[in-house]
Amino acid sequence: MTTFPLIGEHLALDLLNTRTAEGDLVADPAGLAAWLAEQAGRLTVVDAVGEGEVAAVRAVREAARPALDAVRRGERPPAQALRVLNGALSGAPCHRVLAWSEEGGLGAAVHRPAEPARRLAAELADAVAELLTDPGAGRVRECEAHDCVLLFLPAHPRRRWCVAGVCGNRTRVARYYARHKDG
Template identity: 80%
Template sequence: MTVTFPLTGEPLALDLLNTRTAEGDLVADPAGLGAWLAEQAGRLTPLGEVGAAEVAAAGAVREAARPALDAARRGERPPADALRALNGALAAAPSHRELAWTAQTGLTAAAHRAAAPHQRLAAELAEAVADLLTDPRVTSVRACEAEDCVLLFLPAHPRRRWCVAAACGNRARVARYYARHKRP
């Protein structure tokens, strides 16, 4: 079975939150999380094997991120337990920059985390959540206006109403059309 993700390409924290859809949890098992990590290639440190520990770590960050983002969107203080969970994930795999030289790219300074794979994953995801929560645009994060959709997005245009216009937007337009042309 191939897992498809309805919305990717948003800030990493929103992509993580959007793995829980109206249909269910898309990363509830190693195969689903592995597929999502493949979609996020280049945004996270490659893990290798994805197991139950990585699924639990990603799920814990996502569950802490939701109430924190909901509060931040309203300009309110996030729940203390959500912040504690996110800070715990960050502290379990602290990051330091490591300099490297290659002939192709020259000198680079990449983040390095000396921790177990599930702790690295949780820390990177928690860092993405922290970046979103402290971004001044956090109050602009929107929920899709489609009735049966729970996805979040950061609109590039102030008039954007749907997570994916070709999917949710089209369903809304078709529903409005049929409502207008319905026979009495």
């Protein structure tokens, strides 16, 4: 079973964090299905995950990283990254569907009539677009642990690690041993 090191950040960051220092956590249908299960309630349910869904999700992720890196530096994102993201967005346009429910009254749910791979790519590209255009995108940080590549949006300006109990502890222990190595 795949365990994901960081879940619950902005959906686009959760997607980017599927590429870790250990490898690609959504490289195959089983890995993507596990990640989608972790994201329950944030994405439309995909009944069966196949190679098409894996390719679509990975394409969005690979375009999102250079775009976010550029935005964090206050620069223009690469044109190719924007083409991929815009292609994913246009592959499954959405519209709202009004519906009445006795529990919640009138609601407007987003509906994307497309095959699962295109719908999933569009939903994720939408999350990436939301993050890229958010004024807080420049605050996204990389974990400061030397062996970690995960991203996070700090709730506190002094946050340095993706998961303080993991990367923070490893860093503190390594510093402790380095200081006491010759002592």
